[in-house]
Amino acid sequence: QLVESGGGLVKTGESLRLSCEASGFAFNKFTMIWVRQAPGKGLEWVSSISSGSTYMYYADSLRGRFTVSRDNAKSVMFLEMHSLRAEDTAIYFCARRLLSDYGVITRGFDPWGQGTLVTVSS
């Protein structure tokens, strides 16, 4: 199970930190991702972090404003968001790479959290 938190209403230029708490699986063995969905729009991949935090990747559109991290001891992933803009307004989902029936960690994503809403307003 994945549960996001930390969303809310912030002003343009402010910062926010989202959390994704995991339970029920070996968190330290899975790459995790953040995906966002602006109101009425499609899904947008935001960031990925490998199981041991060795590799972190970001969408080009974020231009260094977001930082992903994780604490495997606490089974939590974070997304630090800075210099927030109106276009960052979205529901932010976290998700885990899918474990197949054959025990292979695939490049599909499941499960997903329920999402946390970030609203950036001037």
Add this chain to the structure above:
Amino acid sequence: QSALTQPASVSGSPGQSITISCTGTSSDVGAHNYVSWYQQHTGKAPKVVIYDVTYRPSGVSNRFSGSRSGNTASLTISGLQAEDEADYYCCSYTTSSTYVFGSGTKVTVL
């Protein structure tokens, strides 16, 4: 990182089959066997229905199937049912070790 191209909408009658296309480039869809498809009902989190182009997770109906030809992946839903009405998104791993989603397709059951 432009979004993969999907038709905005596809519709079909109950019992029919529909196919949703997902067109990318040789740097994403055409580069790996790592295309997945997600079903999203209004107000809900996405749910994977196909992963690694053709594989179906346990618990997903065998009415869902996936394929790929070159830079275009496809999701076929056979025996269309009312519960299939939702938004569908493809997603591909890229040669830059990032991911890119499709623009999304609204499926309507007539």
